[in-house]
Amino acid sequence: MRLAALFSGGKDSTLALHRAVELGYDVEVLVNIAPERADSMLYHVPNTQWTALQAEAMGLPIIRLGAGSDEEAALLGALREAARTYGVEGIVTGAVRSTFQATRFQKAARRLGLWCFNPLWLMDQRAVLRETLERGFQYIITAVAAYPLGEDLLGRPVDWGVAKTLMGLGEYINPAGEGGEYETFVLYAPLFKRRLKVVEADRRYNRETYTGEYVIRRVVLEEPT
Amino acid sequence: MTGERVTIVAMPVQRLHMDEFVRPLVDIVAGLGLAPRIVHYAEGLEDVEPPIILSGTGIMDYAYLDRLDVFKPLTGLGPVLGICAGAQVLALLSGGTLIDGxxxxxxxxxVTRxxxxxxxxxxxxxxxxxxLVVPGGNVEPLAYVGESVAAFRAGSEAYGVMFHPEVYNEDAIVRFLNLSKGRS
Incomplete structure (x- = not known):
């Protein structure tokens, strides 16, 4: 079956995409919606412009649309284009626990007569973290939005040590950041033919609200080592 | 009820739906210390043992509706819980009908009863x-969402829920499994 992958550039959508390919589904195109609102509940926010480079690294085309004032209409428009241009019959998403997201993805897919797959659905969030690292994903934290996540995490690669720290904060956050407590950006994963390297970035952090962003200014593709 | 076997009948026709609709049930059952046994309905259900949970599946997947005969051995077998697609099957086997919605x-x-x-x-x-399920035959509504049936009993030991209890209502699954506690 030909699929479009809803792709934020973060670890969850990348993992869902890998699961689909592994089971023999043909992911023909990535779809990324760039939200207008910084507090979007539907889409991943920071650094979405670099999803085009991630797509290039995977050798896949990408449809990128600005969400404008109506995020759901943008999703419908992008999926319609994916169906028309790439003949996709379904979508795969990285939704883990958010019924808000899942409901909108399911409704958009149904409206267009597409199958909707959420292979990480209700997955234990510690298991999500573990699986990404076991598969060799390399990703960094690009936003934090919850106590006690500090500025030191911004831009930090998620390795087993960071993952252990996040898993240990279960009292305060969803360990995989499903509630938007933190966002990630994937630099390399097994489906990437080349690796992304961040060359220039800015950190912004507000100590009063425990919120911050790692804004990537320049990133390049390099051969994997 | 530690260690007892629980049959989970997988309804998805697409492999990529298994982790979405079956794995969460396996996790819940295993988390209770029980032993989940997954059987896909296409393999045949002649040899399955209760308690049995029929999973849901994706909304483009209606293949199970063409294979109702496969599910007939479940009738009167013991405690059965049908979730969404599984509930639709139980309703049809018990004299209910379905409408598009x-x-x-x-x-x-x-919950009214x-x-x-x-x-x-x-x-x-x-x-x-x-x-959606329309009551008929042995389908006795237990709960509604608006005018639609949200949960029902079909005979003495079969229950159908049109929602996915693995998301917000895990307790319903636990209570169902308690029904068969000590039966074996």
């Missing part, structure tokens, strides 16, 4: 259904 997302259900799975009153539930 759409319940996608979180809704409040009103005393039953062992769901406490009376209002409860939040997550739906992913495009075919």
């Amino acid at each position: 759409e319940l996608i997302g979180t809704f409040y259900v009103e 005393v039953n062992p799975l769901l406490p009376l009153g209002r409860a939040r539930a997550y739906f992913l259904a495009t075919k």
Whole structure:
């Protein structure tokens, strides 16, 4: 079956995409919606412009649309284009626990007569973290939005040590950041033919609200080592 | 009920739906210390043992409706819980019918009849259904979402829930499994 992958550039959508390919589904195109609102509940926010480079690294085309004032209409428009241009019959998403997201993805897919797959659905969030690292994903934290996540995490690669720290904060956050407590950006994963390297970035952090962003200014593709 | 076997009948026709609709049930059952056994309905259900949970599946997947004969051995076998697609099958086997409709997302259900799975009153539930159950035959409604049946009993030991209890209503699954405690 030909699929479009809803792709934020973060670890969850990348993992869902890998699961689909592994089971023999043909992911023909990535779809990324760039939200207008910084507090979007539907889409991943920071650094979405670099999803085009991630797509290039995977050798896949990408449809990128600005969400404008109506995020759901943008999703419908992008999926319609994916169906028309790439003949996709379904979508795969990285939704883990958010019924808000899942409901909108399911409704958009149904409206267009597409199958909707959420292979990480209700997955234990510690298991999500573990699986990404076991598969060799390399990703960094690009936003934090919850106590006690500090500025030191911004831009930090998620390795087993960071993952252990996040898993240990279960009292305060969803360990995989499903509630938007933190966002990630994937630099390399097994489906990437080349690796992304961040060359220039800015950190912004507000100590009063425990919120911050790692804004990537320049990133390049390099051969994997 | 530690260690008892629980049969989970997988309804998805697509492999990529297995982790979405079957794995969460396996996790719940295993988390209770029970032994989940997954059987896909296409393999045949002649040899399955209760308690049995029929999973849901994706909203484009209606293949199970063409294979109702496969599910007939479940009738009168013991405690069976059908979830969404599984509930549709139980309803059809018990004299109910289906109509096209759409319940996608979180809704409040009103439990109107005393039953062992769901406490009376209002409860939040997550739906992913495009075919809804119309009572008939042995289908006795237990809960509603608006005018639609949200949960029902079909005979003495079969229950159907049109929502996905693995999302907000895990207790209903636990209570169902308690029904068969000590039966074996």
